[in-house]
Amino acid sequence: MAYRRTRLMEERLASNRERIVRATRRLISEGGFRHAQIAAVASEAGVSTGTIYRHFPSKAELFVEVLTAAVEHEIAILQAVIEAQPDPHKALHAAVASFVRRALAGPNLAWAFIAEPAEPEVDAERIRARKLLGDVFKAVLKQGVNQGVFPRQNLDASAACIVGAYTEALVGPIGPSRKTLRDKERLVDAICQFCLRAVGATGRG
Amino acid sequence: MAYRRTRLMEERLASNRERIVRATRRLISEGGFRHAQIAAVASEAGVSTGTIYRHFPSKAELFVEVLTAAVEHEIAILQAVIEAQPDPHKALHAAVASFVRRALAGPNLAWAFIAEPAEPEVDAERIRARKLLGDVFKAVLKQGVNQGVFPRQNLDASAACIVGAYTEALVGPIGPSRKTLRDKERLVDAICQFCLRAVGATGRG
Amino acid sequence: MAYRRTRLMEERLASNRERIVRATRRLISEGGFRHAQIAAVASEAGVSTGTIYRHFPSKAELFVEVLTAAVEHEIAILQAVIEAQPDPHKALHAAVASFVRRALAGPNLAWAFIAEPAEPEVDAERIRARKLLGDVFKAVLKQGVNQGVFPRQNLDASAACIVGAYTEALVGPIGPSRKTLRDKERLVDAICQFCLRAVGATGRG
Amino acid sequence: MAYRRTRLMEERLASNRERIVRATRRLISEGGFRHAQIAAVASEAGVSTGTIYRHFPSKAELFVEVLTAAVEHEIAILQAVIEAQPDPHKALHAAVASFVRRALAGPNLAWAFIAEPAEPEVDAERIRARKLLGDVFKAVLKQGVNQGVFPRQNLDASAACIVGAYTEALVGPIGPSRKTLRDKERLVDAICQFCLRAVGATGRG
DNA sequence: CATGAATGAGAATTCATTCAT
């Protein structure tokens, strides 16, 4: 008799570790660290609390892994987007647009990057995450400055400002009220323009 | 001999309500929401926990009042700074520089504006606070655009981006490492330049 | 109308701290460290678990306090008994008899002195307690040796052996089966004789 | 070249049951009952936790078996030592010295005989173990009394006191500080003298 | 109005035991 995999079986086949990570990501995305209690994660993942501790030594380590994975994912995407562009000007525009668009598309961890941490270990990871994000933009800026596309500037400060600018625009008061696709694209564009002007981009390439 | 009020004297003279608010502000500034437990606030204010509940219905309401007062204070300062300037360009520069400088000077509530809230009520106030801050910049931008000093742009987005940019630069990875006065002034300048370019300021006036 | 104190009120007047200590002592005496969980102590003391943490920073500290108080109490009694005797021989006899008799009289903490500790902090106190008990006997032995009543011997070893000997006799297999007063007195006497012979006491004074 | 069995080889050759018992004994010896969790035992034995439950119905039963085996081993040694001696006086000396020397030599289960048990079933075995140890000494005492070498005395009490005396001397405060071989031999001697005097031994033979 | 001890519902973590493979 042929073996048939049910949907439930498929779910079970996703290793519990993965399911725990996903459940945590979902809960943090939707309600913040506060809503990602161990019991809630266990319930959401369909496992027992003990199982979480088989895979992670503590709640803090679980959060760190989730944040690390999320930021690595974001950065990988950003870098792919950047490398696909012919010049720093277009690269910066594409990178910001990509990030903002994805963030507006649905529940995400963007806000968690600016969240007050519950645990010192999580805090350290949050700082690292923002630093890594900033570094991506810093590299683009550096190239642009070297090529004379952007004026000389404090690269660290500009990179941080870019991260802060679009993050705020996403989680701040104007973000949640935007609903239609058209509105969203307008916001994406406005943020991109802001950032490009901010770094001194004057025209094309 | 002239009568001089010490900090301690001020504290004693203040009503309990005021002392509670100040103690809360101090604790949030220094250690975040997490460190401003009711017992800690009571101890810092020199009152009992019961007294706090005589003046505030809940911890959340206390936090909301502290945030509200803090943001009103910041906004009042910003507006005074802005009004003292002859044009939108200088006003924007002065406003950003003022905020950043004050934030770098010592413990402050800046970070709390972007902190993950402990309570939904506090969250609402945080959103409102950021909105109010953004409105201050939006007004300057609007005036600038009307005067032709700044190009047309999405004022809401730009205002939010400005708030996000300098906040990130303050609480993000590059903030804490800045130590010397010289370093600080460089950071202030870099952030101001970033914001001015971002809104399309092209020259003086 | 005259104020009348009820039994319940009297109970309440015993400060909760004291009631917690008593409840802990009772539970440890009857069932060992294992039975003195925070919830059980709270229930036995008639307070909430939170109240325990108002008075003690941790379960370990509570246990340490209980053990410390118990051993200080025992030692005070031992020393009073010893000082009331005219010579080291009688003092040693009286001290051992006193301790053993009291231990046989009812639930006590004697066994806790030899218990495997649950927490390192408690362990440290247990070691200290046994050392203190040993020191009391060592002092008597020393005096006896100086007076020529006892022969020269390793005072530390002898003192430890005495403590071990009567403790084992109390908590070991022969202890619990003894029931009648007569039986108990025989045991007291046997242990005293054992210890006196052990330190080389040859006759009176 | 002769075939030499290494420790590792022995372990591999032993049945899983035996390896579990040995691992448990090792862990209890080194860190006490608290460190002998099922997972730790499984890891130390190189088997899975499930395998432990194939051989033992519960953790308590495993501990009981380990204690039983250990005490039987000790008793067999004691009896061999005793039977090799020509008279009760020498037998008692040799028995105590043997036990104490072995205990001082390295990690052992001696302390476990006086440990607070984790489970009632283990407790029962502990009591039985101490009783068996006491019986060995009781037999020697009885013979000595019958031969007129020792005075009449409460044999049960004396036997228990002997066990307690040397156990305390081993695990009590004076034990761990002893380090050098010379120190250890002095302690062995002091304990033997104590016990011999305690049972009324007056001279040789 | 002020006090501060008491409350008790949570939250994180542990670990003996089970059972599908």
Next chain:
DNA sequence: TATGAATGAATTCTCATTCAT
């Protein structure tokens, strides 16, 4: 027979809030 991931009841500790004095 062996495996080891999963279970979940049990335990310690926290802290916003209440209320008798």
